[in-house]
Amino acid sequence: xxxxxxxxxxxxxxxxxxxxxxxxxxxxxxxxxxxxxxxxxxxxxxxxxxxxxxxxxxxxxxxxxxxxxxxxxxxxxxxxxxxxxxxxxxxxxxxxxxxxxxxxxxxxx
Amino acid sequence: xxxxxxxxxxxxxxxxxxxxxxxxxxxxxxxxxxxxxxxxxxxxxxxxxxxxxxxxxxxxxxxxxxxxxxxxxxxxxxxxxxxxxxxxxxxxxxxxxxxxxxxxxxxxxxxxxxxxx
Numbered sequence: 001x002x003x004x005x006x007x008x009x010x011x012x013x014x015x016x017x018x019x020x021x022x023x024x025x026x027x028x029x030x031x032x033x034x035x036x037x038x039x040x041x042x043x044x045x046x047x048x049x050x051x052x053x054x055x056x057x058x059x060x061x062x063x064x065x066x067x068x069x070x071x072x073x074x075x076x077x078x079x080x081x082x083x084x085x086x087x088x089x090x091x092x093x094x095x096x097x098x099x100x101x102x103x104x105x106x107x108x109x
Numbered sequence: 110x111x112x113x114x115x116x117x118x119x120x121x122x123x124x125x126x127x128x129x130x131x132x133x134x135x136x137x138x139x140x141x142x143x144x145x146x147x148x149x150x151x152x153x154x155x156x157x158x159x160x161x162x163x164x165x166x167x168x169x170x171x172x173x174x175x176x177x178x179x180x181x182x183x184x185x186x187x188x189x190x191x192x193x194x195x196x197x198x199x200x201x202x203x204x205x206x207x208x209x210x211x212x213x214x215x216x217x218x219x220x221x222x223x224x225x226x
Contacts, residue, residue, distance in 0.1 A: 004151075008149075033214055033215075040222075041219065042200060042217040042218060042219045042220055043152070043200075043217050044217070045214050045215070045216070048214055087151050087152070089151075091214075094164075094165070095140065095204070095206065096142070096154060096157060096165065097142075097152075097154075097214075097215060098154065099144075099151035099152045099153070100151050101149070101150050101151045102149070102150065102151045104149075
């Protein structure tokens, strides 16, 4: 079967750091993606991990452990505009992305 | 290239009517995907094409749904005899196939929001 779990919602304060976790069980693994989606808009690409370890990209970092079926997205120096849904997605061997339900992040002043 | 384009952006239809949505992918992308997304959920896979061939359809896709990509460029998604449960955002995405490089993630269109009344 295929299952991707992430928290439904999180709240954090402007300027702080937040970590959004994602665990997955999928038949075949060919990379893990994080997307950001603002309300009513299309998902936009944030990060990609295919090997274990940390990928850093400005204020955003993503970590992957394939043996644990675990990833996290780390957002630093939070800004109000970071309030959005964050989608964890696993790509299977055929190239298809399977998405989690998304984590709704609210950044408070 | 202006990215992935979807039309219309919004569609309101009466239950029982047929609707058709269009997606124009990034021109050099040979893969095209359709997803459905409801409020508070992640995108749910419907079907995908490599060039003009439809390679996979979700078991969730009933017989009322059909998709085409006749020339391997734009694609259409048709829903026949719409039901209120079909109300959702329909997202199209395109990508290169696996032979196209290491990071062949999706580029999404802005979606078509369908409301069935």
